[in-house]
Amino acid sequence: xxxxxxxxxxxxxxxxxxxxxxxxxxxxxxxxxxxxxxxxxxxxxxxxxxxxxxxxxxxxxxxxxxxxxxxxxxxxxxxxxxxxxxxxxxxxxxxxxxxxxxxxxxxxxxxxxxxxxxxxxxxxxxxxxxxxxxxxxxxxxxxxxxxxxxxxxxxxxxxxxxxxxxxxxxxxxxxxxxxxxxxxxxxxxxxxxxxxxxxxxxxxxxxxxxxxxxxxx
Amino acid sequence: xxxxxxxxxxxxxxxxxxxxxxxxxxxxxxxxxxxxxxxxxxxxxxxxxxxxxxxxxxxxxxxxxxxxxxxxxxxxxxxxxxxxxxxxxxxxxxxxxxxxxxxxxxxxxxxxxxxxxxxxxxxxxxxxxxxxxxxxxxxxxxxxxxxxxxxxxxxxxxxxxxxxxxxxxxxxxxxxxxxxxxxxxxxxxxxxxxxxxxxxxxxxxxxxxxxxxxx
Numbered sequence: 014x015x016x017x018x019x020x021x022x023x024x025x026x027x028x029x030x031x032x033x034x035x036x037x038x039x040x041x042x043x044x045x046x047x048x049x050x051x052x053x054x055x056x057x058x059x060x061x062x063x064x065x066x067x068x069x070x071x072x073x074x075x076x077x078x079x080x081x082x083x084x085x086x087x088x089x090x091x092x093x094x095x096x097x098x099x100x101x102x103x104x105x106x107x108x109x110x111x112x113x114x115x116x117x118x119x120x121x122x123x124x125x126x127x128x129x130x131x132x133x134x135x136x137x138x139x140x141x142x143x144x145x146x147x148x149x150x151x152x153x154x155x156x157x158x159x160x161x162x163x164x165x166x167x168x169x170x171x172x173x174x175x176x177x178x179x180x181x182x183x184x185x186x187x188x189x190x191x192x193x194x195x196x197x198x199x200x201x202x203x204x205x206x207x208x209x210x211x212x213x214x215x216x217x218x219x220x221x222x223x224x225x226x227x228x229x230x
Numbered sequence: 231x232x233x234x235x236x237x238x239x240x241x242x243x244x245x246x247x248x249x250x251x252x253x254x255x256x257x258x259x260x261x262x263x264x265x266x267x268x269x270x271x272x273x274x275x276x277x278x279x280x281x282x283x284x285x286x287x288x289x290x291x292x293x294x295x296x297x298x299x300x301x302x303x304x305x306x307x308x309x310x311x312x313x314x315x316x317x318x319x320x321x322x323x324x325x326x327x328x329x330x331x332x333x334x335x336x337x338x339x340x341x342x343x344x345x346x347x348x349x350x351x352x353x354x355x356x357x358x359x360x361x362x363x364x365x366x367x368x369x370x371x372x373x374x375x376x377x378x379x380x381x382x383x384x385x386x387x388x389x390x391x392x393x394x395x396x397x398x399x400x401x402x403x404x405x406x407x408x409x410x411x412x413x414x415x416x417x418x419x420x421x422x423x424x425x426x427x428x429x430x431x432x433x434x435x436x437x438x439x440x441x442x443x444x445x
Contacts, residue, residue, distance in 0.1 A: 061269045062262040068276065071429045104263030119419065119429050121384040144273035157281035176247050177279040180370050183249050201240040208274055
């Protein structure tokens with residue numbers, strides 16, 4: 014059984030990664046060091062990626078919120094006391110801090126729950142919130158059901174189910190369905206595009222709240 | 231690796247499916263720090279994955295409620311799929327069987343499903359009181375990681391209390407002394423050479439009298 018499909022032109026036409034992130038990191042670090050009121054900007058820029066880092070390490074959402082807060086406070090403290098070795102790489106510093114905190118969390122080394130800044134969190138704008146936080150659970154569930162119902166080929170649904178539900182390695186799925194690596198990616202690409210369409214029909218931007226991080230580009 | 235490479239390879243999808251090697255995962259996570267588009271992709275794939283798993287667990291819950299009570303007790307083993315049984319020494323089953331059973335034989339074999347991994351709640355393994363060894367199949371552990379077993383205090387168990395081996399399908403077979411499970415929750419994690427860890431889940435043991443599982 015083979016699988017045919019053309020390479021999506023969009024794959025080749027994706028826009029390049031952000032440029033100028035280093036400069037933005039430097040100005041943000043300078044602002045934090047100077048105690049400017051830019052703490053929210055730090056959240057807006059880095060909350061969503063860091064949240065994914067924690068969730069990927071199977072940390073529950075409320076605990077992840079706690080670790081996010083610790084990560085940001087640790088960074089702010091470091092910037093205001095010692096400074097960063099490389100202020101142009103604030104994202105890298107936050108990432109390392111987050112992964113260390115995640116490890117410490119699973120080792121049981123973070124026994125005391127940190128006080129979250131509830132006021133700050135509640136005042137965060139959409140651009141700092143993840144897709145799941147912006148979308149009602151039922152609405153999201155409906156979107157996924159729509160997606161599964163709209164996938165044109167049974168095999169596409171099978172790929173998603175085996176990949177995400179049964180957590181089979183992609184090589185095993187590819188081999189059993191006789192898909193090349195590119196064909197497997199095309200299945201994922203099609204599903205991603207369709208889900209984006211479904212989200213847009215529900216009035217949501219396609220996974221990007223807005224251009225909050227576009228200042229880094 | 232750059233943005234175009236990550237997009238072309240559907241790296242966000244693989245990331246959510248735990249399908250990246252350690253170096254690629256780190257490179258991608260660092261890239262995410264400055265790329266809201268890739269963060270959006272990850273959020274979408276994670277939402278899809280979570281909803282599929284929720285739907286399935288709800289479906290399983292409904293199916294369980296329809297089963298005869300005598301079976302439902304231990305089959306309920308939360309998200310763990312009991313894999314069958316048994317026999318005295320050696321000869322474990324590498325593959326899960328669909329028919330689950332529990333006997334008073336000395337080895338009880340279970341298989342951990344994907345949805346049980348990394349869950350917040352511990353999953354109870356039900357086995358006969360005269361069981362001498364518990365074997366648990368743990369799928370989806372990267373080859374470059376070691377399976378570590380920790381007690382309720384998150385201290386690693388001694389080598390004599392468990393052993394693990396890699397199967398041809400990439401899963402690990404963990405053999406445990408049932409006494410370990412009687413002492414409280416047991417946590418599983420995948421450990422990389424650099425000391426980073428990935429939690430795989432938590433199990434507890436619950437004994438039932440030999441033969442009580444049979445109808």
